[in-house]
Amino acid sequence: MKGDVQQMETIHIEHPNEIPAIAGSAPCVLALGFFDGVHIGHRGILEAAKAAARSKGYQFNVMTFYPHPKDILFPSQEPMTYLTPLPLKEERFQELGVDRLFIVKFTPDFAQLSPEAFIERYILALHSKHVVAGFDYHYGHKGKGNMETLTRAGTGKFEVTTIQKIEQKEEKISSTAIRELLAAGKVDKVPSLLGCSYETRGRVQKNSLFYKNHQFIKVDIDKEYRLPKLGIYRVEAEIEGRVYKGICHQMSVAGCQPSLLVQLKECFADTYAKQVNIKWLKYTAGKQNETTEVSEYIHKEELVI
Numbered sequence: 631m632k633g634d635v636q637q638m639e640t641i642h643i644e645h646p647n648e649i650p651a652i653a654g655s656a657p658c659v660l661a662l663g664f665f666d667g668v669h670i671g672h673r674g675i676l677e678a679a680k681a682a683a684r685s686k687g688y689q690f691n692v693m694t695f696y697p698h699p700k701d702i703l704f705p706s707q708e709p710m711t712y713l714t715p716l717p718l719k720e721e722r723f724q725e726l727g728v729d730r731l732f733i734v735k736f737t738p739d740f741a742q743l744s745p746e747a748f749i750e751r752y753i754l755a756l757h758s759k760h761v762v763a764g765f766d767y768h769y770g771h772k773g774k775g776n777m778e779t780l781t782r783a784g785t786g787k788f789e790v791t792t793i794q795k796i797e798q799k800e801e802k803i804s805s806t807a808i809r810e811l812l813a814a815g816k817v818d819k820v821p822s823l824l825g826c827s828y829e830t831r832g833r834v835q836k837n838s839l840f841y842k843n844h845q846f847i848k849v850d851i852d853k854e855y856r857l858p859k860l861g862i863y864r865v866e867a868e869i870e871g872r873v874y875k876g877i878c879h880q881m882s883v884a885g886c887q888p889s890l891l892v893q894l895k896e897c898f899a900d901t902y903a904k905q906v907n908i909k910w911l912k913y914t915a916g917k918q919n920e921t922t923e924v925s926e927y928i929h930k931e932e933l934v935i
């Protein structure tokens with residue numbers, strides 16, 4: 631049996647696609663959605679698809695899109711920032727036991743595809759025997775296809791499971807709700823929707839000498855990440871498998887992704903150029919910092935740990 635430790639295969643598809651080249655693939659259960667955050671609602675879809683795949687002996691596959699449709703449909707708006715940029719989303723799917731991940735490049739041409747053509751050229755061409763998506767899933771030009779049309783189109787060809795709304799306190803668990811919590815600095819409320827603390831990844835771009843028992847690191851974060859509102863946060867930083875308690879200050883420069891200055895407690899390792907996973911635990915103060923110079927910052931600010 632394919633277990634959760636099996637390496638997931640990622641397949642990028644650009645429209646008009648080369649699906650015939652992968653047409654030899656096995657029959658599958660296909661979960662559909664953008665899945666930004668891979669939150670508790672998304673996990674409901676993914677777990678249902680996985681259970682169906684395992685019980686029928688099919689592959690457990692996911693189709694997602696990149697970039698976000700908004701960036702293509704409304705190009706004059708600010709580019710989208712993500713809760714899970716693609717590399718992190720791929721990791722989450724791998725952890726959930728996905729066999730094959732299809733990442734369809736969302737382009738103006740792809741957006742024009744009718745719901746019927748999408749079913750023919752993607753869902754059926756990928757040997758989907760069963761499709762799983764949420765009650766509010768839309769597909770095809772102008773989002774005209776919905777779970778009712780999908781169920782009808784599947785008759786005699788593929789089964790469709792519609793997952794009903796997964797809620798918390800009578801509100802749909804959604805990536806929008808998580809983005810709103812981040813915008814309000816309420817990172818401590820995020821785990822109830824996301825299933826874990828909000829996480830951003832970056833690399834140490836500068837590190838300080840040890841100061842008392844602390845080390846300061848300046849971390850560059852991929853500009854695709856959505857950051858919580860400016861301020862000072864209690865965080866945990868994981869570097870090379872070790873977890874350090876820390877305080878994170880966002881150092882903002884107008885118009886740019888803020889750099890993060892993280893004060894790490896009892897970290898004596900050489901962190902320079904290492905990858906850091908920052909888990910955002912609690913907002914502690916709303917002070918905004920205007921300098922990007924670590925040394926200047928350390929001299930100017932009071933230590934907060």
Ligand SMILES: Cc1cc2nc3c(=O)[nH]c(=O)nc-3n(C[C@H](O)[C@H](O)[C@H](O)COP(=O)(O)O)c2cc1C
Binds near residue numbers: 662699743767772
């Ligand atoms: C073939 C195809 C064409 C689409 N065309 C449009 C479109 O013209 N306008 C639109 O707002 N969304 C369009 N979408 C996006 C969907 O409405 C939806 O956002 C996307 O499938 C991700 O679903 P999710 O946001 O429910 O996860 C299209 C989706 C697909 C699969």
Ligand SMILES: Nc1ncnc2c1ncn2[C@@H]1O[C@H](COP(=O)(O)OP(=O)(O)O)[C@@H](O)[C@H]1O
Binds near residue numbers: 662664674675766803
């Ligand atoms: N709370 C939820 N309950 C049930 N299905 C959901 C929920 N949230 C998302 N889905 C489903 O998960 C898939 C991805 O949805 P997406 O639009 O990316 O999520 P969100 O609404 O959080 O932005 C879709 O099939 C959608 O219908």
